[in-house]
Amino acid sequence: MTAQPKIRIRGLKKSFGSKRVLDGVDLDVELGTSFVIIGGSGSGKSVLLRCILGLIEPDEGSIEIDGVDVLRVPGAQREQLVQQIGMLFQNGALFDSMSVADNIAFGLRAKGREKTARPTKAQARVQAGEILKQVGLDPSVGALSPSELSGGMQKRVGLARAIAGTPKVLFFDEPTTGLDPIMGAVIDGLIVDCVKRLGSTAIAITHDMASAQRIGDKAAMLYHGKLVWQGLASELMNSGNPMVDQFTHGRREGPITMELRR
Numbered sequence: 653m654t655a656q657p658k659i660r661i662r663g664l665k666k667s668f669g670s671k672r673v674l675d676g677v678d679l680d681v682e683l684g685t686s687f688v689i690i691g692g693s694g695s696g697k698s699v700l701l702r703c704i705l706g707l708i709e710p711d712e713g714s715i716e717i718d719g720v721d722v723l724r725v726p727g728a729q730r731e732q733l734v735q736q737i738g739m740l741f742q743n744g745a746l747f748d749s750m751s752v753a754d755n756i757a758f759g760l761r762a763k764g765r766e767k768t769a770r771p772t773k774a775q776a777r778v779q780a781g782e783i784l785k786q787v788g789l790d791p792s793v794g795a796l797s798p799s800e801l802s803g804g805m806q807k808r809v810g811l812a813r814a815i816a817g818t819p820k821v822l823f824f825d826e827p828t829t830g831l832d833p834i835m836g837a838v839i840d841g842l843i844v845d846c847v848k849r850l851g852s853t854a855i856a857i858t859h860d861m862a863s864a865q866r867i868g869d870k871a872a873m874l875y876h877g878k879l880v881w882q883g884l885a886s887e888l889m890n891s892g893n894p895m896v897d898q899f900t901h902g903r904r905e906g907p908i909t910m911e912l913r914r
């Protein structure tokens with residue numbers, strides 16, 4: 653018998669009006685592995701993550717976390733399952749009105765975590781300093797405002813906030829977008845370290861093929877609402893699939909047609 657995947661998705665469908673964005677997505681993410689999803693702009697990668705996070709209600713299908721269908725359990729149980737997911741947002745999504753330390757402390761004191769396990773504000777600030785070290789930043793950065801940081805530092809802080817609650821599942825939305833190639837590689841290295849250290853299961857969405865291969869164990873390509881290819885992330889550049897080949901090599905000619913309206 654094969655082990656139960658940490659995340660199992662079957663027949664997931666989602667439309668907005670007449671536009672079908674997800675058209676029967678099937679996906680298994682094994683415990684402790686990292687899965688990368690690639691696909692063109694507007695192909696539905698973010699919608700897929702948002703469905704798993706419970707931020708968008710799909711029209712059909714199932715999403716199981718640890719074998720429990722989150723779409724068919726009471727709200728409180730669903731919240732508990734979703735609370736084990738830490739997320740690094742594309743733009744960092746840091747609160748500019750709070751210091752860096754308080755942004756990370758927010759992750760530690762997040763609503764829905766066991767009340768007894770929630771540190772006080774002061775304790776959370778000290779812990780935030782420790783977490784900053786794990787992403788290669790000096791604890792003194794905690795006193796700064798996010799607006800005082802470079803893009804690379806903001807990503808590190810976003811990562812620090814995502815891992816603050818020691819999540820069992822981590823989502824990364826375009827983790828290297830807007831970074832130079834060296835900083836992108838540094839962030840990818842930190843992501844891999846954090847996922848390993850926490851023993852987490854991860855899903856990343858990205859357009860960056862170098863990043864996809866660094867972060868991912870497995871990979872899939874989303875096109876026309878379906879995962880049209882799945883394989884090892886190391887095979888992305890020579891998958892033998894004409895759609896994946898066109899996408900990963902950035903060719904204008906091929907089976908994929910630009911959809912300016914869908």
Ligand SMILES: Nc1ncnc2c1ncn2[C@@H]1O[C@H](COP(=O)(O)OP(=O)(O)OP(=O)(O)O)[C@@H](O)[C@H]1O
Pocket residue numbers: 668673691692693694695696697698699700914
């Ligand atoms: N709340 C919403 N209401 C209506 N349409 C939406 C909503 N959210 C997403 N969409 C549409 O769903 C499609 C997929 O969007 P999504 O953000 O998932 O794409 P993506 O693959 O993440 O793109 P990118 O790589 O550019 O971030 C788009 O056409 C978008 O306009």
